[in-house]
Amino acid sequence: MTAWTWRFEKADGTEVQPSVQPEEFTTQGDAESWLGEHWKELAEGGADQVRLFEDATEIYGPMSLHAEVS
Numbered sequence: 001m002t003a004w005t006w007r008f009e010k011a012d013g014t015e016v017q018p019s020v021q022p023e024e025f026t027t028q029g030d031a032e033s034w035l036g037e038h039w040k041e042l043a044e045g046g047a048d049q050v051r052l053f054e055d056a057t058e059i060y061g062p063m064s065l066h067a068e069v070s
Contacts, residue, residue, distance in 0.1 A: 004031040004054055008047040009062060019045020028052070028059070039065050 004025040008018045020038045025031035031052060035042075042050075043065040051061025 002054055004028055006035060007051040007053060009049050011048040016046055018042055018047055
């Protein structure tokens with residue numbers, strides 16, 4: 001079974017422990033929905049960016065958890 005997981009990082013790419021513990025997701029959509037619900041708490045807890053993995057393959061990232069200022 002495929003597992004979708006998030007890696008939480010500081011801006012320099014150093015891995016950090018998330019302030020909200022994620023589950024292991026069975027679909028990309030579930031993983032992205034979870035991040036959409038928790039990104040503010042994760043950013044406040046010290047994560048600056050995330051990377052999404054399908055098993056050991058990086059799908060995308062880094063993606064910032066900070067709102068864009070316009």
